Amino acid sequence: MSDEPREKRQRVVRVxxxxxxxxxxxxxxxxxxxxxxxxxxxxxxxHGPNDDRMLREVPPHY
Structure with a gap:
């Protein structure tokens, strides 16, 4: 084992x-x-040239 400090990391805990x-x-x-x-x-x-048009459009499932 080395004497260097270990990096502090998060651990995964199962609940x-x-x-x-x-x-x-x-x-x-x-x-x-x-x-x-x-x-x-x-x-x-x-912004780009199509931003205004894209914000006005509604997807077909709405």
């Missing part, structure tokens, strides 16, 4: 009776999700 497993918490992290800034079509420099 009896549950369909999904859980991940353990790692020190120095939060449980809040990462939120990306909202992007809107038509903003300056962040």
């Amino acid at each position: 009896p009776g549950a369909r999904r497993a859980q991940l353990t918490r790692v020190e120095g992290t939060t449980s809040e999700p990462h939120v990306r800034p909202e992007r809107k079509a038509g903003t300056e420099g962040d």
Whole structure:
């Protein structure tokens, strides 16, 4: 065994009776999700030529 510190990682924990497993918490992290800034079509420099038409169209199953 080496004397180097092990990398802190999440572990998968099986929960009896549950369909999904859980991940353990790692020190120095939060449980809040990462939120990306909202992007809107038509903003300056962040749109393509068909964005307006695509936003107006409705899929056939609606």
